[in-house]
Amino acid sequence: MQPMENQPAAVHSALPPIERQVVSFFVDGVRVLGLPRSIGEIYGLLFISQESLSLDDLVERLQISKGSASQGLRMLKNLGAVREVENSADRRTYYQPAIELKRLAGGFIREQIRPHLESGKSKIAQLNAAANDVEDPAKRQFIDDRLDRLDAWMRSGTRVLPILQKILGQ
């Protein structure tokens, strides 16, 4: 048997059960949205923590690297899902979660959905240009029909976003 080592202050401090379950809830949630696991872990822990947490708190409690925490927090800030809190007693930055669904959905739509809709529209424009080179009139007709349909899809998508935000903002 090995001699007992003196323990360096809770190296493995596991997250308490509630916290663990909420984190896992958000990890699953963000996967559906196509975001990395660490985003769910960080947001989840902030969501269920009464006090704001610093980057170091997140690293320690979630057992993730500083790199992940830093990148994750940046993305969450860009999404408007967390906000920074200055703490006069301490030069660390502390973070709080945005908890209004409206805000979260708005950020996601702005950062993740709108850019794709935009680039989709410009690709359709390119396609319409390329369709001019099609010789066979029947094929040309068919392609134009399909491109029109794509365009209608995009317009539906654009139309639906503000309505979505409105409904989620209640």
Next chain:
Amino acid sequence: MQPMENQPAAVHSALPPIERQVVSFFVDGVRVLGLPRSIGEIYGLLFISQESLSLDDLVERLQISKGSASQGLRMLKNLGAVREVENSADRRTYYQPAIELKRLAGGFIREQIRPHLESGKSKIAQLNAAANDVEDPAKRQFIDDRLDRLDAWMRSGTRVLPILQKILGQ
């Protein structure tokens, strides 16, 4: 110089430009939805093809494996995004794309979104049970608040789906 080989019928037949661009459009599209690239390739080629295509057609034109084509078609069938067409002259199965946005959105919501909302609700139920073990009344209060909020999010999500489908079905 090598003797000329007799060419085995278009081994590398690249997709024509329009087809290529449409496929790439859908590859990007499905990535946003968190679906595999092959799904976008297959659906994209069907979408822009005037005739129905068989599994072998897809393998040959997209240069993907039979395995990918088979699995991709299965998922697309589950999503209601393609339908099978029997061809009397031939014992292969041929496929056509569903092109109404309503149908596509409906399938995606049913297969990909609803199941997650359901499992989310059941996880919240578990969390509410676990919250009973929290001793500290202030903490208990806080956790209950947050769980209530999660529940409200889920209800908003459930509420928004039929409205989404309605708007996209126009």
Next chain:
DNA sequence: GACTTTGTTCATTTTTGTTTGAACAAACCC
């Protein structure tokens, strides 16, 4: 009933995306 065609399954390989951690920068402190 042997042979061919069509399509599926699933263990392995490949690709893609995420996390890590060491190096660095910035700001503060004494």
Next chain:
DNA sequence: GGGTTTGTTCAAACAAAAATGAACAAAGTC
């Protein structure tokens, strides 16, 4: 100015997801 604390960046390691293709099953053909 040297030392410390806080946070960022990015190349490399790693993990997760997707694609491949060989083996197989089912059904048809002669």
